Amino acid sequence: MSTSISAASLQPEQWTTSANEAVKLFVTDATGAINFSPTFTYPIFGDAETIYGYKDLVIFLCFDHFTFKPFFNVKYSAKLDDPDIVDLEQVLRKFLPESAIYKDESKWADSIQEEKEAGYTIPGELIDSFEKDDSAYEIYKINVKDASGLELHKRLQILVLLFIEAGSYIDTSDELWDLYVLYNKDSSSIVGFATAYNYWKYPGSVKFDDNKREIRKKISQFIILPIYQGKGLGGALYSHLFDVWHKDEEVVEVVVEDPNESFDDMRDRADLSRLNKVLEFSKVTPKVESSWVEETRKSLKLEKRQFSRLLELILLYKLKHSNEVTKKDVRLFIKKRLYNKNKEGLSALDENTKKDKLQTAYEALEDDYYRILGDLRLSIKRAGDNQNNGNSKKAKVA
Incomplete structure (x- = not known):
């Protein structure tokens, strides 16, 4: 239970918490919860990635493995009596969908069950599938113009801030954005997702007069949840998306926006493996x-x-x-x-x-x-x- 304490008599460092350490992420299913930690928190809590005014602070952010509906809770043993101390619930609500449940874990579990009983399905089009390490995976293109597709995107997008340096939310009102989600079919679990932007490219006067489009696909965000990393799923998702786009006559080039070193490594190896099959x-x-x-x-x-x-x-x-x-x-x-x-x-x-x-x-x-x-x-x-x-x-x- 929190207590109200005057800030005047206390040292500031005693009430400063690392946001990266305070935030605890979980993905839960019927068997329990798997914990992992964010890489970045500065888009939410500021460049210093610290939170001032709380003692023994823990921020729980949990997601259902299938619907990804979020639940969050804030716990601490003491809070400074200072009007400048941020309200953590209000801060987090700015980055979460309205459907996110605060504090009441039972209400969250009930709402997930209600969604499933109402026939919740993956809100998108199955565009590819594959097997890896005795597990079946499916890739869905999510329609963010549809209410259910947009809701899933809102549930996922906070991960962009937590795991991609300089990551930001995409403008879902722009129809040129696509969202792709990777599911483990056997466990009905979201494994990762990617966003891509469709840049229109002038195809030349002849093709333009024939109403033929040319598109450059630019991968913008690419995430495999940390609990599923190290299994080659990033390379598999990238390769299968590339194969889908390669078959699309309108797509003339696939590019990547500001890849980091780990993505570059994965991409190089995945591209080499693909070229190994098609290039002399x-x-x-x-x-x-x-x-x-x-x-x-x-x-x-x-x-x-x-x-x-x-x-x-x-x-x-x-x-x-x-x-x-x-x-x-x-x-x-x-x-x-x-x-x-x-x-x-x-x-x-x-x-x-x-x-x-x-x-x-x-x-x-x-x-x-x-x-x-x-x-x-x-x-x-x-x-x-x-x-x-x-x-x-x-x-x-x-």
Whole structure:
């Protein structure tokens, strides 16, 4: 039970709590609750990620595994008697849907049961499914223009603030946004979700006159709940979404908005695994023609930066696992791109300094590429080998 205490006689540090430590997240089902912690809380509690005025503060934020309906509660042993102390219930309500239940856990459980008894279903279109590690998964495209689809989005969106640096809510009134949700079919549990924006691209006068659209899909937000991470589900969701978009004639390119390092790693490995099935790696050489690169990139619907990375990764893999390329040729191929990318800054340097800078950049990139490749196996073999490395071990995706 809280007590009212005058702030004047107390030290401020005794009443300051780390918001990241105070917030306890749970996903609950019939068997219990799984706890995890946020990565960020500054969008809710300020840049310092601290909460002032409470002692022994704990903020519970719970979600049902299927409907994701939220429940939250705030507990503390004492609160300062100061009008400037924030009301945590009011703060959290700004970021949660109106359906969120405060304090009354029984009411929350009853409301979830009522939703299910009323025939709650996933408010979207099943666009793909797959099996992984003896579990079945489904990907739904959620219609946020529909009331039930919009409600699910409102229940999910606080995770964007808690797990994506500089994350913000999307404008659901903009019809160019899409929401995709990954479910574990066996446990009827939400595993993760992604949002993508459909940028219209002018297709040229002929296609425009024929009412043909061209779209660039930009992945904006991508989350696998921490309790489901480490199982390759991020790579699986990304790959299956990419496959769906690749089959869509209107989609001409798939890009990603400001990916962090972990997403870049996952994306690189997932793209390499996909290319392993559709691209003749024998054509990827340091002497490859720019016309082939551009034509192939467009057919794969990859952005230029990403396809360049993939070609360089494939060449370094070849360097390590085959005798098709030489170290010098691969190094010069990669340095050429590095030089063109940094041409303006390098042009002011003398020749020796320029060479040193390029070599340092190349070595750092080479180390990073080999880290990304890890134990990935691609369909490349040494001349004279009888066994294809790609068949000896399935490719692993982060």
